[in-house]
Amino acid sequence: MFNIIGIGFSETKLKEQPLSAIDWLTDIYLGDEVVPNLINPSIDVDSAFSTTQPINPSTSTKATSRSKKKPLDLSKIFLKKSSFENLNMMISQIDNDIPLPLLSFFYKILSIKDIETFEDENSHQLLNAQIEKLLNFGAVDKAKFILDTERGNNNYFFDRWFNVNLLSYTEQEPCKSLTLEHYQLSKYKEKIFCLTTLKNIKRAKLSLTALEALEIIPLRDEILLYNLLHPNINLLSNFEDLESNITPLDYRIYKKIGRNLSLNKLPKMYQYSTLLEESDWKVKTSATEALVKTGAVKFEKLISTYLEIPEEATGDLSKRAWLTINLEKKLKAMPTSNTSKEFTQLFRELKKTGLESVAIRHYSHELLDLVNNQQNSRTVLNLLLKSADLISLRKLKNKKKLTPIYQNLIFDTALKRKPNSKITSALSMALQEKSVPLAYKDMIEEEKYGDALLRSILFLKTTNLTDPKNLKESIGLLNFLGFDDLARETSIYLLANKVVK
Template sequence: MRHIAILCALLAAPVSAQQDESGSPMSAIDWLSDSITAPPPAAAATGPTQSARADEDPIANSATSPSVTVLPLDAATPDRVGLLPSGVTGLPRTLWSGSDAETLATLIAAEQTQTLPAMQDLLRMLLLAEAEPPAESDAPGQLFLSRIDKLLDLGALDPALEMLEAAGPGQPDIFRRYFDVALLTGRETRACRLLSDKPELAPTLSARIFCLAHVGDWPAAALTLNAADALEDVTDEELDLLSRFLDPATYEGLPPLRVPDRVSPLDFRIREGIGEPLPTYDLPRAFAHADLRTITGWKARLEAAERLARVGAIEDGVLLDLYTLQQPAASGGVWDRAEAIQALDSALGGRNDDRVAEALQPAWDAARAARIEVPFARFFGPALAERDLDGAAGALAFRIGLLSNEYEELALDHEPASTEDAFLAAIARGEAPDEVPDMRMADAVATAFTNPPPMERLIEMVGEDRLGEAALRGISLFDVGTAGDAETLTEALGFFRAVGLEETARRGALQVLLLERNW
């Protein structure tokens, strides 16, 4: 049975790090800090189908090796650092206690970012949770760094920065990530000042030179670059870039520098400083934060916000504020999406329900085109529920509301007009449906809410203080299920319900039923 094979693969020991042609481990950290890399073209085009396969353990599309750091024996491990206490998450502090740190690092690295929002939210909660580290670990800090790297993969820079600051960026592996995030969010001044006090933290000579110049010590920066060149401690590409940064007048009028295959945050910021800025659309997602700054054009800001909103890396309000910032200057693409969403926002500000009904479908089409349906629903769903909409507009408003945070309340108040609506309302209430409609994955969802098969091994993990590990494996199972394996989807939803992750199960089921994804 295929679903059993998939489960066995997900429960097996972690895979070894992939290697390059030289036999050395491939790093998925090809930024300055070695934290995250842009996926290769084949990986970028794939979706949940690569979360796990029947014949192998979970793998990361970007060939990520679990991060390993070594701390002094008397240093406090950062593994227990988190932003969300147990009282907020509802998760026990023993979330990771019984698991193996290397296994956790592998599972976290393997989790997809192109998945449904319910799984993105659960993964983010696990990454941000305050919890005790694995009871036995040969690499203190490994779990912390793997969590940070996945946050960077998701583009969730603000919470990553908070966690790095809470851990204290005084260790080299932690400072590297801290420096990257600081560069991409315009907070490099504090990072450079810290580097001035502890130059041994510098991840590269280029970083050291940049920071010397940034804090105003240009002569020291030039001297360091000249010495590094004489000792051949910088590449020709680094020398060219830093030379233009330190003495732009000498190179005025020359052709732009060649763009490297791998762009680090430091490359990105220096090129911006010398007047050769790079577009962010084909860089790792975290670079999109640089386009949210007010110095960036509105179109680029909108596209960056959409890209980040797809994985929940920015607040919903940031995206909607940008959509309504000004009138579109052209047509097509993001301009049409902004115009449609502005029309709905304006209609909801008035009392004319017919105007709202007229604006709703185009706005929803815009949200679907950008794949920001859930942020759209969270923002507009409650307001739509308060309007007297009937017919197609009323049916659409109900389904949008089921993708919002108020899905259960809306389902309790709704009078179903069809078998599909009754089915969706039952799932939103966490009840077994009376009748199963002809919808994709409806049978799999119905079974999970009626009589799900036991997930005995994952349930056993919970009793072994391995809830976090079990939840990570459950997310991977869910991703396999959404790609077309109905039995695996049933098992994943049933597991979430069995361990008290009821909201994840309901929201995940509703999103499977209501969102169309071809990745």
């Protein structure tokens, strides 16, 4: 195993603690995860995807010390005046192809539960749309956090709650509830699974026999449940395409009877379940990489997963793991050494699978140290800019290393002349805007803050960035609503990663 090199990570599951609504909204990643004992403990994990972090007084300048507008209270952005249909449509259209600072901000919006100002049905539908998006990202634990509290208020979300507990391997409580209460006949599969889970095999078999006698159970379900209750008999060999229209309950039954499924054909919420199972290292590592890209799990989790790969493993996946572990080992042994080569090699390899940006963001503090301590650090400086982490960027010792536009975006230093590029000019002007952008004026006047924020995020998708006007107005809205650091980080990310030019 890779961990023979002496790097120790703790995989102990953190115990969940009750969070207040404020704690919940300020938690970038919205919930507890398995967090390894980092080799680089100096990194503040929770602020690694910061949006509105305060500036360190010791590093601030006159340019950055100007008073900032108080950010809009996210818990109050979904009001009765908003259109549920529009909100639902925009939530469904936003994916993880947005700048990383915006992705973490979008997770905050998806976490909002204070939507009582809607009529009851619309409130449920909106929260259901948020949960659906979290599950599409593979963020099962974050969806579960919401459902654990909402289910206590009503039974509207029981099916969702049951499914996320199946995906989280925490089905004991919902199963007890399901078997103790009267249940709909249509939930026969859920009840038989739960009876099996609760070790009441005799009652489960009697239930299946009764369903067969009534001839109300489809043949596919009958064979699936029969295999569940008789694990030594395999009747599924003639069934093909098991992954089509699979439900969380089907997934768990297949796992119980030892049936392997191809994760490539399944939604990302099933990849989260893979992290909790005794899976093949290739399957588990591939699932972790996929979830890191959507923001569902942190890069630290991927590092700990890389450590579990056998030392004799070969291929691109093991190469990424080896480069990551080699870098971590060197940072631990010699924190002040020049690791430019190791960083460059790792990021080049991670770029092939879409993980470069997340990794650069994760290592922003170490990249800052390299830039401040090395004379020839242009390459590393460019990497640091790609991280778009304002906390690190504002600690640069020599601001003269930056071009005027980056000095403007990071430190709010005035530009001596207007940029030649329409894009850079639009970004700079957006950050100085004091009034609400025209495209969002009606929404803001009607207090449709949720509509406005989601629209701005949607317009900042990679595929929607060709119009400088949309870019200026969307960044300008974030700035107007008090999310100044988020607007700056997004602008820096777009420029440094050449998403816009």
